[in-house]
Amino acid sequence: MEEFDIAKADESKTVKSKVKFTLIAFFNVKGIVHCKVLPQDQTINQRTVQCARRDFCSILKITDQSNQNITCNIFREKLEDHPKIFQIGDIVRMHRVKAQVFKDTISLVNAFGFSVVTFDGTVGGAVEPRTSSSYFHFDQEDRQRVEELRSWASSQALLPPVSASIPLSAVQPRSYFDLTCQVLAKAPIDSTCILLRVWDGTRCPHPLLKVVVEPNVTEGPSSFSREKENLIANILVYDNHVDCARQLKPGAFLRIYNLRVIPGSSRVPGLSSSQSVEGDHLAFYLHGGTSFGRGIRVLPENCPDVQELKRVMEAFSEDDELSDLDDSALLEVWSTPPETADGEAVQCSTERSCSHDMQLGTLSELKQCELGRVHHVRAQLRSYEPRRLYQALKLYCSKCTSMQEIPDDDLVRGIFSEASSDSEPFSAPPWALSGQVNLATNSPGTPDRALRVHLSTELMAEGKTKELIFLMGATLEETCQLAAGYQNIVPVRSSGGQMTLLDLSAPFLFRGRKRYYGCKRCSEAAVREPSAEGVEVIDEKIVAEALGVQLLQFVLLMKLELQDATDTLEVFLWRHAESFFNVSAEDAAASEEAQNSICQTMESLCPAGGSMGQRPWLDVCLTAYRVEDDGGRNQTCYQICHTTVIKPPSTQSDPDPA
Structure with missing residues (x-):
């Protein structure tokens, strides 16, 4: 089997016959996925369509140092066996393809024993093969060839200067773009349309259309915090893309190609009769067909674009975790009368484990500060609820954020x-x-x-x-x-x-x-x-x-009242409760020793019947955020974070997890 140079294809077009197709030899091919100018757009020249015999067909146009372009038609029964092309400039290696001539134009078609491997075309990027097959040969010669193609492509005017993939924060009305995103939830609209709720960690500068669906037909969370809702785009997927969308799972990372942005909601399915037409709200459509590379591609976790996406999302996640507390039930669980914990009290203090560089503030100053900031305070614990530990243990679902x-x-x-x-x-x-x-x-x-x-x-x-x-x-x-x-x-x-x-x-x-x-x-x-x-x-x-x-996660949820010389402040201890006590909530649910450790800690920080002068001063890191109560009123809440209780060495022990 010889390596196929795309330039040699023209030399083989010498056979003229009344036969419509002329089959030539089998080849192995390496090339760069090329783009071509089309009316109104530039895109990857890969389209995947389903054929009458139930095979899927991918259509690629590739090139190499010969500066010749050649079309590749790949027929495979399973989508996962097709080339994993993520963007223009990716490098593809195809094993066992045959050349054929149709109307004086040569093209390549997969043959028996066909396999394909793709690589990122970025110079300096990791040379990691993308393939669904666990059996493929990749040696130093292949690696060298990939690097040669990368270097050559970077020196040519092959690739568009700006990627067609843009974040939601850069979306403009009446445009087409590619979106790299994560699926949060999906729901069927009708037999020809499915709704995808996605985000990329950025906020669109324009108001986005809200599509109403029944919660019982939604796969994934049916609602999110107000802050996260503002970052979610509703994408309506139509026709031949519906089957692919149905197979997606919440949490998957995608690139959606040739997504259309249209202002107005008059033609959008899934609107309630009471929902008015929102002429300035943007709707996102993935229309039927495969023109301009239109479609959906699932991206692997190790894809560089996914890693960048995660980095952007993580910048939002900490604030969003705090906003998960806007369940009024969490604000009303504190009705247990005080009860003295058993066990001998021990002397404790706290230390901050964060890397924030800021001056200590007072509680009264903290109440005047802007939301979303982190604050350092020195205060005493005046009271806490609930006093009975079993009432502080909760079950939390990370998927629907219920408690x-x-x-x-x-x-x-x-x-x-x-x-x-x-x-x-x-x-x-x-x-x-x-x-x-x-x-x-x-x-x-x-x-x-x-x-x-x-x-x-x-x-x-x-x-x-x-x-x-x-x-x-x-x-x-x-x-x-x-x-x-x-x-x-x-x-x-x-x-x-x-x-x-x-x-x-x-x-x-x-x-x-x-x-x-x-x-x-x-x-x-x-x-x-x-x-x-x-x-x-x-x-x-x-x-x-x-x-x-x-799986539900055990969590500890407590409300503490802090006090300094200037004011008092009620704060929650939840997300960082395990690091605060140095005890896991799961152990606290099963181990008496872990339970006693928490009880002794709280008794030391806030002795029952003791005066404020007997209570230790605590160095605490706090963050402020806003939630909405049942009456629709905004309420500012505070949460302890990055703070750990320090006990004398003689009192520290490892809780028995059994």
């Missing part, structure tokens, strides 16, 4: 009792091996209780029998008793002739003394076999992913 109470044992016990009394027949999954375990009873003379279990055949084959069991018919107490002997226990029941998980108000997983919960709103729960391939330890994240459960 909920940890279900009490009476509720969980009732769910287990109902499930254990259900004897409906069912079919075990084909991958499950059924058996039973005997559990000793506390009553003398009473025989052991046999509980039904289901094991993964894959895990058994790898000698990991005790690493995961699906337990059926057990009470809450029996499940906790068995959890000491198995690393992961998933309670299940029979429903509709199938094995299903319990209601997600109950824990979906037991790991020792720890219990794990799932979000009802964001989970698509089903009993599936976790894959153990390449996995050393099966943990809660692997189990949750296999079961389609959105």
